[in-house]
Amino acid sequence: MRRLREKKKELAAxxxxxxxxxxxxENNMLIHEYAELCRNIVICEDxxxxxxxxxxxxxxxxxxxxxxxxxxxxxxxKSYLLIGTFAENNRVGSFLEADEKEKIGDEGFIIKLINTNxxxxxVIAGKSPKGVLYGVFDFIxxxxxxxxxxxxxxIENPVNQLxxxxxxxxxxxxxxxGYAGESIFFxxxxxxxxxxxxxxxxxxxxxIGINGVVINNVNVHKYETNLITSTYxxxxxxxxxxxxEYGIKLYLSINYASPMQIGKLTTADPLDxxxxxxxDKKIEEIYKYIPDFGxxxxxxxxxxxxxxxxxxxxxxxxxxMLARPLNKHGGIVIWRCFxxxxxxxxxxxxxxxxKAAYDNFMPLDGDFDSNVLLQIKNGPMxxxxxxxVSPLFGGLQKTNQAMEFQITQExxxxxxxxxxxxxxxxxxxxxxxxxxxxxxLVKNIISGSAFNNKYxxxxxxxxxxxxxxxxxxQLAQSNLYGFGRLAWNPDLTVEQxxxxxxxxxxxxxxxxxxxxSEMLLxxxxxxxxxxxxxxxxxxxxxxxxxxxxxxxxxxxKWGTYHRADLKGIGVDRTVKTGTGYIGQYHKEVAEMYxxxxxxxxxxxxFFHHIPYTYRLQSGETLIQYIYNTHFKGVEQVIELKNKWxxxxxxxxEELFKHVSERLDGQIEHSKEWRDVINTYFFRKxxxxxxxxxxxx
Numbered sequence: 001m002r003r004l005r006e007k008k009k010e011l012a013a014x015x016x017x018x019x020x021x022x023x024x025x026e027n028n029m030l031i032h033e034y035a036e037l038c039r040n041i042v043i044c045e046d047x048x049x050x051x052x053x054x055x056x057x058x059x060x061x062x063x064x065x066x067x068x069x070x071x072x073x074x075x076x077x078k079s080y081l082l083i084g085t086f087a088e089n090n091r092v093g094s095f096l097e098a099d100e101k102e103k104i105g106d107e108g109f110i111i112k113l114i115n116t117n118x119x120x121x122x123v124i125a126g127k128s129p130k131g132v133l134y135g136v137f138d139f140i141x142x143x144x145x146x147x148x149x150x151x152x153x154x155i156e157n158p159v160n161q162l163x164x165x166x167x168x169x170x171x172x173x174x175x176x177x178g179y180a181g182e183s184i185f186f187x188x189x190x191x192x193x194x195x196x197x198x199x200x201x202x203x204x205x206x207x208i209g210i211n212g213v214v215i216n217n218v219n220v221h222k223y224e225t226n227l228i229t230s231t232y233x234x235x236x237x238x239x240x241x242x243x244x245e246y247g248i249k250l251y252l253s254i255n256y257a258s259p260m261q262i263g264k265l266t267t268a269d270p271l272d273x274x275x276x277x278x279x280d281k282k283i284e285e286i287y288k289y290i291p292d293f294g295x296x297x298x299x300x301x302x303x304x305x306x307x308x309x310x311x312x313x314x315x316x317x318x319x320x321m322l323a324r325p326l327n328k329h330g331g332i333v334i335w336r337c338f339x340x341x342x343x344x345x346x347x348x349x350x351x352x353x354x355k356a357a358y359d360n361f362m363p364l365d366g367d368f369d370s371n372v373l374l375q376i377k378n379g380p381m382x383x384x385x386x387x388x389v390s391p392l393f394g395g396l397q398k399t400n401q402a403m404e405f406q407i408t409q410e411x412x413x414x415x416x417x418x419x420x421x422x423x424x425x426x427x428x429x430x431x432x433x434x435x436x437x438x439x440x441l442v443k444n445i446i447s448g449s450a451f452n453n454k455y456x457x458x459x460x461x462x463x464x465x466x467x468x469x470x471x472x473x474q475l476a477q478s479n480l481y482g483f484g485r486l487a488w489n490p491d492l493t494v495e496q497x498x499x500x501x502x503x504x505x506x507x508x509x510x511x512x513x514x515x516x517s518e519m520l521l522x523x524x525x526x527x528x529x530x531x532x533x534x535x536x537x538x539x540x541x542x543x544x545x546x547x548x549x550x551x552x553x554x555x556x557k558w559g560t561y562h563r564a565d566l567k568g569i570g571v572d573r574t575v576k577t578g579t580g581y582i583g584q585y586h587k588e589v590a591e592m593y594x595x596x597x598x599x600x601x602x603x604x605x606f607f608h609h610i611p612y613t614y615r616l617q618s619g620e621t622l623i624q625y626i627y628n629t630h631f632k633g634v635e636q637v638i639e640l641k642n643k644w645x646x647x648x649x650x651x652x653e654e655l656f657k658h659v660s661e662r663l664d665g666q667i668e669h670s671k672e673w674r675d676v677i678n679t680y681f682f683r684k685x686x687x688x689x690x691x692x693x694x695x696x
Contacts, residue, residue, distance in 0.1 A: 013654040015469035019504035022063035037122045040080035041071045048245040049129035053136045060140040079120040092125045108157030109135030130247035137207045145503045162457025163487035164212035171223040179415040180465035180472035191235035206246040208484025218299040220255040237289040249294035257306040269311040270321035280325040287329045295331035302339040316367035323369040337376045352579035354380040366398035373400040384537030385528045391584035393442045394433025400455040403446045408463035415472035417666045419527040420520040422482035429490045434588040443490040458487040530633025530670040535606030536562045548676035570605035627689045630674040637670045
């Protein structure tokens with residue numbers, strides 16, 4: 001027991017508990033205000049999720065308020081905390097009004113304070129046990145962030161029905177685009193036996209409202225294909241059992257060619273009767289092991305993955321074939337829209353990868369079954385530091401849609417660099433597509449409310465591994481936290497989410513909160529400054545995508561992704577003279593992007609080929625802007641490090657040292673980016689830096 005306590009203490013020192021550290025509060029007035037209601041927890045229910053909610057509440061109260069609450073089925077003192085689901089005649093339901101019950105959805109909760117002549121009762125209730133769990137975490141968050149008691153009283157429902165994480169984990173234990181160690185699910189082609197860490201992970205996810213996990217890579221290879229066989233399903237069901245206790249459904253990525261690879265059929269044609277029968281039986285088998293199985297995530301006909309194109313069928317044919325047997329059990333198909341021809345001749349400038357998703361899926365709008373969701377990357381390319389919103393959002397209107405964000409930082413520093421992505425995601429969610437006129441925002445489209453779709457939600461490519469702090473760079477935990485909070489409620493402000501994470505993770509010390517907030521909120525633009533300018537993206541080393549290489553991206557050996565020549569840079573995607581990509585947007589958006597004068601400058605090079613001598617709104621020429629931002633980016637990273645150093649003694653020693661070392665690495669790497677990019681454009685153009693700085 002002593003060794004276990006010491007181990008937990010060691011892990012806590014490096015950030016293992018994330019934002020659930022539950023440090024004792026020092027605000028005596030706040031402690032007194034909450035303590036009055038937290039000495040007695042009254043609970044009358046018994047389910048796995050309710051038990052976990054109770055355990056969390058007891059732990060939170062004990063650690064935050066230094067109180068050991070009494071748990072009972074009946075009140076033992078006049079002021080108490082009551083938790084549970086509500087029904088017409090039970091104790092919890094008796095404290096709620098009819099209109100309050102009507103407002104609470106399947107995963108929603110209410111936190112309500114009742115004052116009577118004799119009693120003072122705080123009720124945390126939900127329509128379902130999941131709602132109770134989410135309400136408990138919200139209550140604990142209120143104590144952690146020192147919110148006044150009056151501000152916690154609310155009815156709250158998640159905006160997005162699906163709030164799901166995609167893990168790109170392979171059965172051998174590796175993680176594609178993983179920057180925080182090995183898989184927590186798999187090792188040596190087996191599912192890990194000990195589930196302690198996975199339970200801790202499920203708890204972390206439940207605290208931010210995640211309700212689904214896909215445990216394996218969308219690129220499903222030989223061994224991963226077998227996850228849907230009896231060899232692996234017993235162990236997969238163990239994971240599903242654990243996640244279920246935290247209100248989380250388990251999903252699997254599948255190989256579209258499974259009927260051939262494990263079923264020994266000669267085809268995977270979605271219209272073939274034998275293929276349909278095979279999938280019907282396979283899905284029945286899965287549900288015998290996992291009665292609440294969420295469904296399948298599918299990557300098909302892209303980057304060498306098999307799909308319905310092989311048989312002359314389309315994506316709707318492929319998705320619907322899987323959706324129909326899943327629908328019998330309440331399961332869904334999540335079909336990824338990351339589809340493009342990676343074998344095309346990239347030197348043909350008339351071909352534009354940005355157009356691929358829209359061209360593939362827009363003609364099929366309305367052809368997908370009601371339990372199919374199209375999972376669409378936030379931009380038309382591939383998780384670059386700056387992209388426009390995919391025109392499929394607002395284009396598709398008769399099809400369920402889910403946003404795909406990449407929490408793991410494939411193109412944004414790979415969790416070696418600080419790059420807080422929540423401001424980017426917030427901008428995307430607030431983007432106006434004009435699909436039904438002004439204020440047809442992306443967040444309303446993916447929630448299903450804009451077009452009255454049955455399903456909707458947000459998926460995030462997970463950024464965790466078996467690193468002791470989960471994310472490699474401890475500060476990258478903020479991206480996971482921010483993703484969950486935005487998925488639950490996209491109306492939350494970036495500042496609110498940032499403030500919550502810092503207070504819950506570190507402390508309520510206002511100096512700590514202010515400094516780390518400044519670091520996080522500036523970091524996305526800083527990373528953009530020293531990497532790729534004005535929406536051009538890419539410029540990375542091939543395959544692993546880390547570090548500067550202007551012509552290095554694996555599909556860009558001829559500079560086709562930035563199209564830099566002696567006179568200018570950028571891709572002409574206009575309708576008038578370019579690839580025509582801009583025509584995929586609705587009229588108001590297309591007109592904005594079509595003209596250089598009205599195109600937002602941060603996306604200028606994504607949409608237009610611009611001369612180096614063109615003057616930006618700042619008065620700088622384009623080439624001077626490139627030089628200036630790359631020098632400035634390095635200076636800003638140095639300032640990030642200096643801000644962090646100012647927190648010495650206010651942050652735990654291990655965490656302080658860890659972040660300091662990572663920032664040292666970021667400084668050196670930002671210098672490499674600066675020198676490689678500036679040198680490339682100086683040699684390409686022969687135009688000197690107006691400020692006389694050294695560019696080789």
